[in-house]
Amino acid sequence: MSRQPSFAASLRWWRRHRGLSQLDLAGRTEISQRHLSFLELGRALPSREMVMRLAVALDVPLRQHNALLISAGFAPVWRQTNLAAPELDQIRSALDYMLAQQEPFPGVAVDRHWNLLRSNSGAVRLVEFLVGPLAPDTPINLADALVAPDILRPHLVNWPDVVRYFIRSVEADAAIDGTPETAALLERLLGYQGVRETLNAPPSELAIAPVLPMHFRKGKTDLRLFTTIATLGIPQDITLQELRIECFFPMDNETAGILRGWSEGTPGARSVAR
Known part of the structure; x- marks a missing residue:
């Protein structure tokens, strides 16, 4: 729960950064605007799947996608491999x-x-x-x-x-x-x-x-x-x-x-x- 405000703030930032309204983003992720509003206010906890859906809808790069997952309390899913590996x-x-x-x-x-x-x-x-x-x-x-x-x-x-x-x-x-x-x-x-x-x-x-x-x-x-x-x-x-x-x-x-x-x-x- 302590990480949730960070996720909420990050979600708000990415949505505004992409120039989307809550209605636009809710439509992209096929959720209600009310649910999205609760996520942005920290009044609802996202599931791992929901974080993934939001990151895809916002076209968040993989590095920042991981950061969103971590801020919501989940493990990152995208790895970063040294080019020499x-x-x-x-x-x-x-x-x-x-x-x-x-x-x-x-x-x-x-x-x-x-x-x-x-x-x-x-x-x-x-x-x-x-x-x-x-x-x-x-x-x-x-x-x-x-x-x-x-x-x-x-x-x-x-x-x-x-x-x-x-x-x-x-x-x-x-x-x-x-x-x-x-x-x-x-x-x-x-x-x-x-x-x-x-x-x-x-x-x-x-x-x-x-x-x-x-x-x-x-x-x-x-x-x-x-x-x-x-x-x-x-x-x-x-x-x-x-x-x-x-x-x-x-x-x-x-x-x-x-x-x-x-x-x-x-x-x-x-x-x-x-």
């Missing part, structure tokens, strides 16, 4: 296959906070070209690398447009998962020099391309890349639900030629690019 061997094989297929173009796998988990050789070559080689096992956060003033920003010609879009995507993540960790990531990114001013500024140019490329420039070399982001279908593990696979593709033939030249070890390709 033996039971995820087939998943790792699939990730490695996808990243290998992306060669010679960059591809990475990240978690929900943009911490780098895996990368292909194309991604390593791009990073080494832009910022130099990294020490083995150096932790990399792609969000910080993109938004901070001293990593990728000096080489990203259209940084304002790219970071404006990226910050909006992090804001969407924070709205979806409702966790302090994602909110903290958003605040950290907003705290970097010039970010808030950039968000309030108008786009630097009209949208004439079908997608917004990332236009890198270093020396006399220009690279224009667009990205795709994939997720695993029907995940039943927190780690896998929060996994993202981002692939970078050339926006023009010149970029494609440079990336292919790097992978083939074309004489002078790297030195000319630098």
Whole structure:
């Protein structure tokens, strides 16, 4: 019973966060509005099945789904498995296959906070070209690398447009998962020099391309890349639900030629690019 007020508060928060009325949520879960009201006030105790139904109706991510169960006095049902665990061997094989297929173009796998988990050789070559080689096992956060003033920003010609879009995507993540960790990531990114001013500024140019490329420039070399982001279908593990696979593709033939030249070890390709 002592945990019930926490569940009631969490339920109210998620319903309002999703922009639903009590009537809307009651209809989704096929219960009466009166019963839902009692649950939100802590005057009724939910069953385990009811917590599950409400979490599904509210589209609560697996991590927060577990938190709802715990707040109602039940054991969590969704596990969080380390990506290196033996039971995820087939998943790792699939990730490695996808990243290998992306060669010679960059591809990475990240978690929900943009911490780098895996990368292909194309991604390593791009990073080494832009910022130099990294020490083995150096932790990399792609969000910080993109938004901070001293990593990728000096080489990203259209940084304002790219970071404006990226910050909006992090804001969407924070709205979806409702966790302090994602909110903290958003605040950290907003705290970097010039970010808030950039968000309030108008786009630097009209949208004439079908997608917004990332236009890198270093020396006399220009690279224009667009990205795709994939997720695993029907995940039943927190780690896998929060996994993202981002692939970078050339926006023009010149970029494609440079990336292919790097992978083939074309004489002078790297030195000319630098």
